[in-house]
Amino acid sequence: MSSSNFPKEKFRWGMLLSDTRYRGTSLQVITFIIFVAVFFWLVDNTLKNLALMGKDVSFNFLGMRAGYDINQRLISYTNDSTHARAALVGILNTLVVAFFGCVIATIVGVLAGILRLSKNWIVAKLMSIYIEGFRNIPVLLWIVMIFALFTEFTPAPKAFKGDDPQASMLLFDSVAITNRGTYLPIPIMGEGAYWLLICLSLSIISAFYFVRYSRKVKKDTGKGFPTFWISICIIAIPCIIAFFVFGKPISFGYPYLKGFNFKDGLHLRNSLLALTLALAFYTSAFIAEIVRSGILAISKGQTEAASALGLRPNKIMNLIILPQALRVIVPPMISQYLNLTKNSSLAIAVGYMDVRGTLGGITLNQTGRELESMLLLMGFYLSVSLLISSVINYFNRSFQIVGR
């Protein structure tokens, strides 16, 4: 059926590489074979070497008693818990740092990025110094340095003791800053607290619908409400009423000094604070640069057109520039969030028990299961990274639709 008049060339092996019809496929097959071979070689080599030392590959250690204590636990854990649970405690600790680190880095980074473009010379220069300072010094140094600041220049709990103490608590005796961490009041849920939470969620939902409604009104009629203040009232007033109706169900536990340390209250350890802040500031410097380049990518004509329409500068930024800049900004942000998360594995430098410290540190050392622990760790960081990028990609797509 073929319409070609070319004589059919007989197939030769050499054509696999010389003929462009086959070359692509054969190169792929060869790459695949090499990849598989190297992979098998690595696995085989590892197993042989392990066997040589009399070791096997087994994950049974995860079910055994851990035997060590961890200071920061978001779930119940004692030294009688299993290694698997210790790993979970570590995972949660990693996620806490990653989450708050990313949030703070974003806020600080966006501000710094915008301010670096400020027409105010001093502000712009200060921001340049901030950005260059954090960006060009290794993050490990920042972590250790901030931690040292926290431990060396804050008073020991002992200094709060006595009739004429050297140190005193802040904000009406509710906050204690010590060289072991900062203690804050902690909310204590009494009876009926759940009703209060339900009330709060309902008011937030109503406020949300109100905002949507007011936007619609503004679009149709051009008249706006003071949306912000009304939503605050919608949220606050019912909750305040409910708070008293249910007999003040939420109270606060205040930290107080007992024995060697402060008791009760929320204990934010210096290791947590130093690690989170150092990672956040370091990453914020990169985010600032991304934001700045995103803003600069929007043509100046946009700003000029907007001001010709009479918009004020902050409106121009919020309504015209940032929404367009976001499309340039968001994709590279993913790698910043991933970097922050992965850099959190430097936690051991300040004794923060993240997953690298529990599973990849103490558990690994006590059980001698290097390979298994490392595989699990790699699996964890890989999954978190993939999760973060897919979530942000999802958001990114919604920005893309807005664009024309």
Add this chain to the structure above:
Amino acid sequence: MKKSLILGFLAAAGLTAGMASAATLDDVKARGNLNCGVSTGAPGFATVDDSGKNVGFDVDYCRALAAGIFGDPMAVKFVPLTSAVRFTALAAGEVDILARNTTWTYSRDTDLKQTFLGVNYYDGQGFMVKKDLGVSSTLELDGATVCIQVGTTTELNLADYFKENGMSYEPVPTADNAESQQQYLAGACDTYTTDASALHGTRVNLENPDAHLVLPEIISKEPLGPLVRHGDDNWADIGRWVLNALVIAEEKGITQANIDSWGNSKDAEVHRLLGTGDDDMMAMVGMPKNALYNAIKAGGNYGEIFENNLGATGGINIERGVNASWTKGGILYSPPFR
């Protein structure tokens, strides 16, 4: 074709896999120096002095071993290792032997696949506090914040001890001695716990040793000793008998200074030990005949090494106590060299 290629690769892999070989002694000889894993800085056990030289109780053991192999106590490369990475480093072949205040335990022996060569220091876990904390016993430490090094028996004992006594504590994990010390001095923890010997060594090196106190309680048994990885019994034998030789030498009174004057001794064991008799004992493990002579000559016998590093001469003033020879009321006892 695909299959044969993979098989070929596997065969090649098999060859290279054999490289982490069993003959550690041959590897060490071929390299020309011993790789010895020591602590990153435990006064008395392994530190670096002002002139950049490695010194300490564990260091001297490695020097004795190197002297046995090469006749040169300086043919050692010291690899500082934190508690957490030491076993991995040994298992991976980064070091040939670990002499790093390491406690001999069942699971390290069996699960971690290490071979302990004996005990060179019978230790126990203690606590150091600042005197102005006003604490005189570990039982008063309920609720205290405790600095510990990760990857140690210390952290396991600590958990057990506080639980046994119905007390609570807040652990502050650190990577090494320097970090623990800094945290402790800054007051970020109330007490610093580790092997009592290391605490004494650390204390005398603090700016104001008298402001600190090592509490009287010892909460665990910490038999410290050198170790090698499983799989090379000959190498383990060499390390074990260098240690034993140092102990026997003290028992017999052979010292660094007088070692050359034992030629006419009537004691047959001395001649077997020093290689001055007819029997070439060390040939059995592939070592030079006078290997143990060189090992003892390097830094003296066990007693001398102890005195120079941990005793009065070493400036730490630790009593021999149980670490005295069995002939002097201690429990140091070597099997016979025959």
